[in-house]
Amino acid sequence: MKIALDLMGGDNAPKELLAGAIKWLNEYDTGQIILVGQQEVMAAELSGCTYDSQRLALVNASQVIEMDESPATALRKKKDASIVVATKLVKEGRADAVVSCGSTGAQMAAALFILGRMEGIERPPIVVAIPSRGSQPTLLIDAGANVDCRPLQLVQFARLGRAYARGVLNIENPRVALLNNGEEEGKGNNLTTQTYEILRQQKNINFIGNLEGRDLFNDRGDIIVCDGFTGNVLLKAMEGMAMFLAAGIKQELGTIPSAFARLDYTQIGGAPLLGINGISIVCHGSSRREAVCAGLAIAAECINNNIIAQQLQELAELS
Amino acid sequence: MQEFYAQARKILAEQLEIELENIDMDTKFEDINADSIDIVEMIMALEDIYDIEFPEEDLEEYPTMGSLVKALYQYLKQAQNES
Numbered sequence: 001m002k003i004a005l006d007l008m009g010g011d012n013a014p015k016e017l018l019a020g021a022i023k024w025l026n027e028y029d030t031g032q033i034i035l036v037g038q039q040e041v042m043a044a045e046l047s048g049c050t051y052d053s054q055r056l057a058l059v060n061a062s063q064v065i066e067m068d069e070s071p072a073t074a075l076r077k078k079k080d081a082s083i084v085v086a087t088k089l090v091k092e093g094r095a096d097a098v099v100s101c102g103s104t105g106a107q108m109a110a111a112l113f114i115l116g117r118m119e120g121i122e123r124p125p126i127v128v129a130i131p132s133r134g135s136q137p138t139l140l141i142d143a144g145a146n147v148d149c150r151p152l153q154l155v156q157f158a159r160l161g162r163a164y165a166r167g168v169l170n171i172e173n174p175r176v177a178l179l180n181n182g183e184e185e186g187k188g189n190n191l192t193t194q195t196y197e198i199l200r201q202q203k204n205i206n207f208i209g210n211l212e213g214r215d216l217f218n219d220r221g222d223i224i225v226c227d228g229f230t231g232n233v234l235l236k237a238m239e240g241m242a243m244f245l246a247a248g249i250k251q252e253l254g255t256i257p258s259a260f261a262r263l264d265y266t267q268i269g270g271a272p273l274l275g276i277n278g279i280s281i282v283c284h285g286s287s288r289r290e291a292v293c294a295g296l297a298i299a300a301e302c303i304n305n306n307i308i309a310q311q312l313q314e315l316a317e318l319s
Numbered sequence: 320m321q322e323f324y325a326q327a328r329k330i331l332a333e334q335l336e337i338e339l340e341n342i343d344m345d346t347k348f349e350d351i352n353a354d355s356i357d358i359v360e361m362i363m364a365l366e367d368i369y370d371i372e373f374p375e376e377d378l379e380e381y382p383t384m385g386s387l388v389k390a391l392y393q394y395l396k397q398a399q400n401e402s
Contacts, residue, residue, distance in 0.1 A: 070378065072355035077375040109356055113363070122334075123356075148352055152336060 001030065003299045004095035007037035008064040008082040009102015011286045014045050017101060020292020022051045027293065031300055034095055036061050036086040061085035064102075067285065071105030075113060083107055087114045090278040097279035097299040099270065101287045108145045111273050111280040118315055121275035123149070125157045125228065126282050127164055128235060128271045131259065134219030136169050140179075141225055143271060144232030145282070151194040154178070154225050158205055159318055160274040160311060161223035167310025169222075173206050177221035179230060180210035191227060199225075204318050239264075269294025272302050274311060279303060323365075323392045328384070330364045331357065344385030358387070365391065371398055 005021055007014045014037055021033045032055045035042055039060040046058075061082040065074045075084060083102055087110040089095035100107045104126075111124055125142030132138045141161045146153065158176045165174035178196055180188045185196065187210055199207045211221050213234055226234070246260040267290050270283035279302045283295040324344070332339045334357055341351060348358060355378050362373055373391055381387035 070355045072359035073375070073378050076359060109359075112356065113359070148354060150336060150352070 001300060001303055002032045002034055002089075002095045003296055003303075004034045004036055004059070004086040004089045004098045005292075005296065006082045006086045006098065006100035006102055006107075007035045007042060008061070009100045009107075009285075010283070011101075012288055013037075013101065014041055016288045017292050018042075018045050018049070019289035020287070021056070021296065022049060023289050023293040024296040025051055025055050028297070028300065031055065032057060033296065034059055034086075034089060036082045036089070038062060038064075038082075059085060059089065065106040067103050069103065069106070071103060071109040072113075074103075074106055075109045081106070083110050084114070087111060087278070087280065090280070091115055096303045097281060099281040099283060099292075099295050099299050101270075101283040101285055101292065101295075104144055104282050104285075107280060107282055108273060111276045111278065115276045115278035115280065118275050118277060118312060120315060120319060121156050121160065122153050123156075124273040124275045124280075125160065126231075126271050127161060127274050128231075130216050130238070132217050132219045136165075136171060136222065138216050138219070138221060139165055139169075139174075139223045140216065140231055140235065141223060141274070142228040142231050143235050144228045145273060146228035148229070149191065149227035151191060151198055154191070154195040154227065155198050155202065156275065158199060158202070158207070158223065158225045159315060161225060162205060162318070163311045163314030164274060164307065165222050166314055168305050168307055171222050174222035175208045175220075176205050176223045176225065177208050177211040177215070179224050179226035179234070180212065183210045183212065185209065195225075266291055267294060269296065269298045271298070272307060274307075277308065279307065320389075320392050323369075323395065324388050326368060327361060327365060327388050327391070331361045331384070334360060342384055344383070344388070346384045347382055348384070348387075349382070362391065369395055371395060 007017050034057045036059045042058050063078040063081040065081045083100050083106050086098045090098050091114050123146045126145045127139050127141045128143040129137035130140050139161050141157045165171040180192050246256045250256050269291050270281040273280045281299045328342050
């Protein structure tokens with residue numbers, strides 16, 4: 001197993017990303033990491049570090065795509081950017097997955113243009129597993145890759161969510177819901193009302209209607225579909241709320257219940273982009289070593305679960 | 320130019336799942352919810368059709384269909400004349 005890590009992307013690159021990579025190498029017995037970044041920066045950061053050199057390779061990439069750049073334009077201009085080079089390693093079969101804490105838009109564009117989309121999928125969404133009261137997590141999809149979406153794209157997210165839930169979580173007939181500001185049919189904006197109409201006509205999707213944000217935790221649906229703007233705002237609000245509550249509880253009781261740890265974004269690594277022909281794990285821009293290590297672990301999990309083949313098989317059954 | 324424009328228009332309309340009539344030379348990309356990925360995909364599709372690689376321009380400089388198509392077509396003609 002080989003995982004390409006974009007060492008130049010993110011608020012804490014490259015130091016914390018490198019520390020996360022070394023932490024992963026120390027915690028897991030198998031697998032190799034390919035660090036992708038500016039050679040001189042990597043060499044300088046690695047000097048003095050203790051690691052298994054057999055399991056750490058370096059690939060040079062001279063450019064970096066900054067957070068404020070237009071993703072698609074930057075991708076065309078910066079052909080030697082770390083996210084481009086790292087994604088190409090996956091395309092060429094030299095890596096099994098790519099992990100990045102850099103610009104989500106650039107990572108999504110790289111995945112789309114370099115790895116290519118699965119048939120019937122326009123844009124890759126991010127799927128995040130939210131802890132719930134049920135035995136399985138609730139899948140929030142899209143958690144931030146696509147700020148503006150069209151109704152058919154949300155329907156495609158539902159298909160991908162179904163494929164992921166069936167293939168990876170072994171949920172036979174996952175319940176698909178649309179995130180909305182009310183449960184009643186007809187609630188919401190143009191996007192949700194139009195999506196609702198299309199979703200309920202899908203014979204192979206177990207569409208259960210609208211759910212509200214609070215239902216993410218109540219085991220009322222297995223997959224909650226929304227546009228990436230809404231999903232990202234919701235995700236970060238949840239993270240903020242979890243941190244706020246955890247801090248209050250710790251102040252009162254001196255300890256934090258484990259349920260809160262599962263929502264601690266500083267520890268949670270990342271989430272895969274779905275619908276593309278390769279594994280690409282999106283991590284928080286603010287990731288530190290723990291989150292980077294967890295992101296690499298999620299990449300390994302996706303490789304072991306063969307999520308690409310799972311999605312392709314499920315999508316083929318739906319078509 | 321007309322054929323090139325027609326190709327570009329058709330590609331973009333299909334990508335955005337909108338009617339051709341919604342796109343003309345004066346159409347602003349933001350008014351039809353075409354983001355930079357949609358525009359780059361259209362450019363890449365044109366590159367495949369005409370077997371050419373367009374220069375990596377700042378898309379912000381071309382806010383309308385007409386301004387982008389004219390720039391691309393100008394580059395295409397220039398490349399064809401040079402070859």
